[in-house]
Amino acid sequence: MFETYLPVFLMLGVATLVATLMFTLxxxxxxxxxxxxxxxxxxxxxxxxxxxxxxxxxxxxxxxILFVVFDIEAVFLYPWxxxxxxxxxxxxxxxxxxxxxxxxxxxxxxxxxxxxxxK
Amino acid sequence: MILGLGEYLSLATILFGxxxxxxxxxxxxxxxxxxxxxxxxxxxxxxxxxNRFHPxxxxxxxxxxxxxxxxxxxxxxxxxxxxxxxRLKKSVDTDxxxxxxx
Amino acid sequence: MSWWIxxxxxxxxxxxxxxIMLADAFAKERAELATTTTVTLALSGAISFYVLLVDPVLAxxxxxxxxxxxxxxxxxxxxxxxxxGAALSTLLAGGYLREHGLERGxxxxxxxxxxxxxxxxxxxxxxxTLFIGLETMSLGVYAMIAFRRRSARAAEGAxxxxxxxxxxxxxxxxxxxxxxxxxxxxxxxGIAAAMAGGEASTxxxxxxxxxxxxxxxxxxxxxxxxxxxxxxxxxAPTPATTFMSVxxxxxxxxxxxxxxxxxxxxxxxxxxxxxxxxVLAGLAAVTMVFGNLxxxxxxxxxxxxxxxxxxxxxxxxxGLGAAARVPELGVSSVLFYxxxxxxxxxxxxxxxxxxxxxxxxxxxxxxxxxxGRRHPGVGLAMAVGVLSLMGFPPTAGFFGKYYVFNAAVxxxxxxxxxxxxxxxxxxxxxxxxxxxxxxxxxxEPAQGAPIAVPMKSGYVLVALVASAVFVMNLGxxxxxxxxxxxxAAQELVGA
Numbered sequence: 001m002f003e004t005y006l007p008v009f010l011m012l013g014v015a016t017l018v019a020t021l022m023f024t025l026x027x028x029x030x031x032x033x034x035x036x037x038x039x040x041x042x043x044x045x046x047x048x049x050x051x052x053x054x055x056x057x058x059x060x061x062x063x064x065i066l067f068v069v070f071d072i073e074a075v076f077l078y079p080w081x082x083x084x085x086x087x088x089x090x091x092x093x094x095x096x097x098x099x100x101x102x103x104x105x106x107x108x109x110x111x112x113x114x115x116x117x118x119k
Numbered sequence: 120m121i122l123g124l125g126e127y128l129s130l131a132t133i134l135f136g137x138x139x140x141x142x143x144x145x146x147x148x149x150x151x152x153x154x155x156x157x158x159x160x161x162x163x164x165x166x167x168x169x170n171r172f173h174p175x176x177x178x179x180x181x182x183x184x185x186x187x188x189x190x191x192x193x194x195x196x197x198x199x200x201x202x203x204x205x206r207l208k209k210s211v212d213t214d215x216x217x218x219x220x221x
Numbered sequence: 222m223s224w225w226i227x228x229x230x231x232x233x234x235x236x237x238x239x240x241i242m243l244a245d246a247f248a249k250e251r252a253e254l255a256t257t258t259t260v261t262l263a264l265s266g267a268i269s270f271y272v273l274l275v276d277p278v279l280a281x282x283x284x285x286x287x288x289x290x291x292x293x294x295x296x297x298x299x300x301x302x303x304x305x306g307a308a309l310s311t312l313l314a315g316g317y318l319r320e321h322g323l324e325r326g327x328x329x330x331x332x333x334x335x336x337x338x339x340x341x342x343x344x345x346x347x348x349x350t351l352f353i354g355l356e357t358m359s360l361g362v363y364a365m366i367a368f369r370r371r372s373a374r375a376a377e378g379a380x381x382x383x384x385x386x387x388x389x390x391x392x393x394x395x396x397x398x399x400x401x402x403x404x405x406x407x408x409x410x411g412i413a414a415a416m417a418g419g420e421a422s423t424x425x426x427x428x429x430x431x432x433x434x435x436x437x438x439x440x441x442x443x444x445x446x447x448x449x450x451x452x453x454x455x456x457a458p459t460p461a462t463t464f465m466s467v468x469x470x471x472x473x474x475x476x477x478x479x480x481x482x483x484x485x486x487x488x489x490x491x492x493x494x495x496x497x498x499x500v501l502a503g504l505a506a507v508t509m510v511f512g513n514l515x516x517x518x519x520x521x522x523x524x525x526x527x528x529x530x531x532x533x534x535x536x537x538x539x540g541l542g543a544a545a546r547v548p549e550l551g552v553s554s555v556l557f558y559x560x561x562x563x564x565x566x567x568x569x570x571x572x573x574x575x576x577x578x579x580x581x582x583x584x585x586x587x588x589x590x591x592x593g594r595r596h597p598g599v600g601l602a603m604a605v606g607v608l609s610l611m612g613f614p615p616t617a618g619f620f621g622k623y624y625v626f627n628a629a630v631x632x633x634x635x636x637x638x639x640x641x642x643x644x645x646x647x648x649x650x651x652x653x654x655x656x657x658x659x660x661x662x663x664x665e666p667a668q669g670a671p672i673a674v675p676m677k678s679g680y681v682l683v684a685l686v687a688s689a690v691f692v693m694n695l696g697x698x699x700x701x702x703x704x705x706x707x708x709a710a711q712e713l714v715g716a
Contacts, residue, residue: 128402158391182401189356207373
């Protein structure tokens with residue numbers, strides 16, 4: 001087992017070594033002149049505003065859930081697509097049924113107002 | 120050296136154990152949901168690993184796909200209930216959900 | 222008959238469910254969703270009943286189907302039981318939701334898809350279908366429990382059941398993955414073949430089997446995996462409680478029977494030292510005793526019925542465990558018991574739905590005091606329901622208990638003692654069941670207590686009459702259903 005993964009361990013060791021070396025050297029050798037301006041958190045050069053924890057609107061939740069549910073269905077589309085020719089008409093009809101169910105669900109969610117942002 | 124089934128099973132058991140302990144110890148619903156996800160993913164490790172040793176009909180790979188899809192649906196339902204509970208209780212702590220005790 | 226008749230009930234529910242979803246979203250005026258849903262469920266059950274009654278031998282289905290979904294008599298039997306339970310629940314919902322200001326179409330869609338999941342679960346022939354059916358069924362139920370969005374109790378009951386249910390499902394899944402690791406098969410038949418061929422790793426399989434049993438014991442609310450039951454039953458709107466107590470329990474027992482009989486009927490799995498019979502016997506004993514004792518101390522009839530449903534899971538477990546020794550007798554007794562329990566429990570919960578009105582449920586013993594005298598219809602329905610649950614002849618429940626305990630006695634050995642324990646604990650049960658009847662007919666409400674007014678609803682009335690007819694029919698003429706149960710059991714165990 002060790003022989004197989006030796007290059008990985010070597011790579012890990014070298015990376016750790018280089019990173020440690022660079023951080024140690026800069027903190028030892030680099031000049032340090034702290035001013036209040038330099039100590040504030042860096043946020044793309046502009047002044048920071050607001051608290052660290054933003055409260056997000058619950059509206060995002062609905063969108064996120066719809067995304068997760070519909071997104072995961074792609075799990076079944078990929079294997080189907082890669083075996084499209086072998087599966088033939090049976091596979092095609094089955095996927096059509098699956099997508100019909102999904103489509104009805106989407107229409108339902110749409111009609112019920114789950115996709116409206118302003119309510 | 121190639122990893123055997125035993126190593127995969129040990130890894131999965133450890134993952135499943137971490138998930139189970141997390142579920143039982145933590146009282147934040149969101150963390151408990153994450154623990155359940157970890158348990159389901161431990162199962163996926165077993166399914167995919169066993170599939171490698173019994174590749175005749177790819178039952179394990181197929182099963183794992185369904186576990187992933189069902190887990191997503193489960194989380195969607197669970198979060199909806201959590202939101203309903205949060206609106207009423209202003210908390211996602213399961214110890215707060217105690218008014219049904221006598 | 223052609224094989225696809227076997228899966229036609231499933232397709233009907235799926236198509237009907239999608240159409241009802243669209244109707245709910247697009248219909249301008251109030252659509253009669255309760256009627257449509259009930260008719261869809263009734264039709265679906267009727268197809269399977271017709272198949273069982275007229276020509277139970279279907280042409281063999283293609284391997285692509287049978288690998289995942291069984292098209293046998295056991296599946297058809299549970300189609301009937303699940304559809305009947307679900308149809309009675311949606312009828313109750315038709316009255317209940319309107320009366321309590323909850324009239325939203327989602328309930329019917331959830332009930333329909335949940336029943337679909339339950340039927341897939343009952344027909345599962347592969348660990349993957351088992352899991353998908355279980356989750357389809359459960360996700361609908363979680364949402365139905367949380368249906369009263371203003372109620373903190375509903376949300377609490379739902380979150381408890383959801384968290385513990387998902388935890389149990391994960392355990393079941395890990396168990397089935399271990400069985401897969403041990404045998405290299407996920408289909409029930411494949412597992413059996415690997416066990417018989419001796420190529421299975423016994424340690425992995427037995428550990429996996431134990432975890433699967435734990436997961437299923439949770440779903441049928443066997444002690445010590447019952448903690449969620451009273452809370453979820455109480456928090457849910459009563460029609461949803463009815464659905465959970467009949468359809469979910471029946472489906473979970475269906476897959477329990479099928480899995481144990483198909484995959485784990487070999488000498489090792491059924492041995493008294495390492496197999497599942499001793500585990501089931503222990504679960505059954507604890508469940509019967511605890512369920513009945515805990516039901517004694519309840520002040521809410523809804524909670525009492527929750528504990529009573531735990532106790533009933535114990536009786537069914539006795540029959541299921543006995544099936545290790547006397548397969549045909551044990552399995553058929555379990556099937557008959559579940560049919561009898563479904564109609565009796567639907568009747569008792571239906572009476573509870575009927576007793577409340579205008580946003581006020583009547584669920585405590587105090588609420589029901591004297592109700593039988595003021596409104597004999599409610600009193601009669603409740604009385605027949607609880608007498609059948611108690612096992613009083615000549616109701617459905619009596620024959621259910623008789624067949625289960627008979628199977629245990631025929632199995633001999635320790636099972637006889639389990640049957641004795643079952644009879645003793647159901648004697649305890651008589652106290653809390655009769656207490657309801659006594660309160661309804663022989664007591665007056667306390668001074669100043671709110672007086673329950675029954676609702677007026679054609680839906681609930683139809684549900685009550687239908688379930689009462691079934692209860693008496695199964696009690697007086699049990700032979701038709703019993704023959705179907707025996708035929709299904711014979712086909713399953715290959716006798």
